[in-house]
Amino acid sequence: MPFISVILGVLLLLVLMMVLKMNAFIALVLSSLAVGLLEGMSPNDVMTSIQNGLGSSAGSLMLVIIFGAAVGKLLTDTGGAQRIALTMVHVFGKKHVQAAAVITAIVVGIAMFFETGVVVLIPLVFSIAMVAEVPILYIGLPVIAALITMHGFVPPHPGPTAVAGILHASVGKTLMLGLPIAIPAIIIAGPLYTRLFKKSFLEVEIPKGLYTEKKFTEAEMPSFFLSILSATLPIIFIFIKTIVEIVWPNSSLRSYTDFIGNAGTALLITFIVSLFTLGLSRGHKIKELMDSFANSVSGIAMILLIIAGGGAFKQVLIDSKIDQYIAHLMEGSAISPLILTWLIAAVLRVSLGSATVAGMTAAGIVAPVAIATGVSPELMTLAAGAGSIGFSHVNDAGFWIIKEYFNMSLIKTFKTWTALTSIISIIGLLGILLFTQIAIVS
Template sequence: MTRLSVEMLAADAPAPITSAGHAQLGIAVLVGIAVIVLLITKFKLHAFLALTIGSLVLGAVAGAPLDKAITSFTTGLGSTVAGVGVLIALGAILGKLLADSGGADQIVDTILARASGRAMPWAMVLIASVIGLPLFFEVGIVLLIPVVLMVAKRGNYSLMRIGIPALAGLSVMHGLIPPHPGPLVAIDAVKANLGVTLALGIVVAIPTVIIAGPLFSKVAARWVDVPAPDRMLPQRASDELERRPGFGATLATVLLPVVLMLAKALVDIVVDDPADRTQRVFDVVGSPLIALLAAVLVGFFTLGRAAGFTRDRLQQTVEKGLMPIAGILLIVGAGGGFKQTLIDSGVGQMILDVSKDWSIPALLLAWLIAVAIRLATGSATVATVSAAGLVAPLAADMSTTHTALLVLAIGAGSLFFSHVNDAGFWLVKEYFGLSVGQTVKTWSLMETIISVVAGGLVLLLSLVL
């Protein structure tokens, strides 16, 4: 985008809802974020309520009329849910189908049957990465814990040697790869190309998950040499089924939306003619909505019917898949409202003006902002949506590639050092039977490695692309 077009966009943009100067806006941001952090960490308030209150506080401190601050928040909430809400819902349905039909177990068992010894940590990271594509992080952990404990016990492996690669695969997918909520919100906020972001996300994710998973697990197993907890393994979904989907059909269903979105990105690069019929077709089938919808519809047959599900059982699976995402949708929506309040108050433009005098690269700035919010709130999703709102104006004069890298920088920063204010920290601690110190030396350090390695790779790619 040329400087002239940026100036024209600035001229056409709506006037800020406040006339506050840079100092007052800076204070408003700090106070707003501090309120959100305090409400989440000290008063244990749900992130949706904390983001709502923090947005209104930010508007008030910035000197915006309350009615305009409310309008900004509700507008941002509505547009964010409209942009990514359906995608999150479709992803949840696909994930539930994968879990309930035994498709996930089929992938796990097939890969484990062909892996042994030194290959087992690599098999675990592969399983987690494939299964983690359509699943939310918490669901993925619950699904994979029985597998991790079973493999560690039967093979007499250190729990960390098996567990860390599985956690790394899930975490990298969660932070960097659409259609997970965080990356989708960031893509929507900075107006990035989803296909390009997905392609570059895979490029960044592969070396990141190798370093933070199988390689780091060697070190983690020496630091925390613990066996799998001696307790009853949770029952797997497929244990109650007479039959389950085939490996090939399950894998094809999981990868279908990724293939369609990548195909669209490739056609856009090769053809680059909006009037071309081929490009128009791929613009439709490769859009995230159609790609995920196609995977869900295909999954009804390749997963649901293959497992012997009746129509009523399929309907129940869809309903159960949608129920847990209410909280996620509200948090993502409120994050969008917070983002819009930042933009309408002029905070985004303020950061754009101030950062012009800094020597710090925009991608590094985005990573650092996401890191700070992640450390404060403990939520990768809150860190992503807040950081995306703050740095969105920086994308105005970026190329398509660098805008996608901006999304990945935010996603990488949002994973930095999970600690006691993160629900994921306690989930890992309890499932693996670790102490707080052991969890910090394994899980928290693994998350930091993911964040730093992915952030470094993003900066490296920005120099060559």
């Protein structure tokens, strides 16, 4: 039974890490090997699958994580992040700085993939928390709740847009329905859920190399404009790409906007621009700036390995055809199409780890059901998105990104990240079912 293989693989991973205290990367590779063998794959096929998973996962995110960390380190080393944090605290006040950070994450999350948004916003989370004198996770958890919710619910984000295409849903209508469902989910899973924890629980140590705690003087800090430009330039490039895709899909501009709007390219360009705007133009030497880059890369080396290991685990699950087994089990069910869509996506998410794979696979399975029953394809799109972002655990790259960037234990990551993704998923489903009572989407 594939389910038993997945469960045994996850249990082995937890034992290796929590009981035997094994490095997460080694534990992920060994667990991937075990699941593949349990599913009847030959040893050579399992190793090929692991290698493909390592390469595809690390490869797709390497530029994003490296140059995202480099831009973040430049912002902190030159005082740019401190300038943004001071300005936000001054404008919104310490009492409302969490809300300001969440609004920022919602805007960022519309255009950016979750992992990119985390890399871009993490330095600001650290800086805002330091300036506002609040625990890191008090700001961090609501921010990641906003990012992952937008990842699953709101076009023109690539995930929901792709699912909408499979189900022939209106992107505009999905956006209008998705936002009023997403915002309550963000509030409940972010600021409200965070209040359940004691202040001491929300305190975490910042990983070495990702943040500079130096206090800059007014003269040492760059202007707010230059600081916010470095923080938002990747977002601007990705927004431009998204707008051109929607408004002028056949334009000759696409080759250029697709290039600059690629997350890796956007962060590379931002890093080069920031070298001048935050560094050289303000008297910093090139050696000093390159030392900052080297320190940022050394700080995320293990993060990259662990993300690659998570990709290997996910790839073995896919190559062993577990997704097809699950899809076959779900076909022909008499459950409500919306609940069925959510359930398929959620089961695939738990089994495979990838939100994108879960959402798109679920959409492919239920597409004939949507046509036959006449259920709103927009709500079906949102149901697939809600199911695909919930219940994140050790086979999800996002789980390891959050764990490592916030320097949390496995148990603490389950209590925070896994719990808040589950809350978002369930609140999303309830919101979708509530909308079925409204005539305009029936």
